[in-house]
Amino acid sequence: MNSSTLPATKTRSRFAPSTTGPAHPGTLLAALLAWLDIRSRGGHLLLRLEDLDPERCQPQWHDHMLQDLQWLGLDWDEIQRQTERVEAYSDAMEHLAAQGRLYPCTCSRSEIKRLGVRAPDGGWRYPNTCRNAPLPAGGWRAATTPLRIRLEDEDVVVDDESGTPITQNPALEMGDPVALRRDGAFAYNLAAVVDDGLAGVNRIVRGRDLAPSTPTHWQVQALLGYPHPTYRHHLLFLEKNAQKLAKLHGSVGTPELRPHYSPKQLCGFLAYAVGLLSAPEEVSPAELLPAFDWSRVVKEDILIQWDGTQLSKEG
């Protein structure tokens, strides 16, 4: 077959919320933007519920998340739950172990924190102290400590579609990422890369708070033999205290918003807040599609307030 007759590779994207609580305005904004992006290019959208953290994730939040996103008027082509995919993560661990890339880390969180060096994501940098420690005789499955992935000490430059390249030496600036946690759960930095790779995700649209993890993911993709997706990191909704509007910070969740907003009113507010509408009209995600273009979405983070009945943006 002539290559010009081959179908173009379909764009495959995903929205990957953690099921640690109700969707908050920042979650809904990220979902709406990922949805508009992929639907405007006729691609495939995977909804991946990131539920591996046994302390923070509860099964009931799965249904809440699905209902909240559906309520807003979003849809997807496929749903995955990370807790159902541990075999895929185990295969990836085998692969990394065979390459000599996994090592046990005996450093406690407080030891790492005591060193006092901040990482680009605001956490504490891990200085790769245990890099030369061997895996236990029984292999990675016999580990009784967290396992980390030994990355290459090299600069990674990711061309973010937003226009600001992400440049980082993840091994040195973040430290080698954890693949298997102390509690036995597979870690985000492993699971997200494996899931994206196996699902053929070739486009990642997500909030700017995740940009500092991208160079780490880039290197793990290479170690596991997955092609690199294209990335676009977008603005965040911030609270007064200049932190992300996150459910964990006591911000308003969808259950408190829903009595005060119809889906179209809330969608209109989100679209207005980021510059897609000049006023907060009532609109569905589908009605935003024809005119959607990233050039119309503001780049700067936006301060949002909730007064108990209404959301408003500052400035």
Ligand code: GLU
């Ligand atoms: N579950 C992550 C979060 O909600 C996002 C993962 C991702 O988009 O890579 O922050």
Ligand code: ZN
């Ligand atoms: Zn260590």
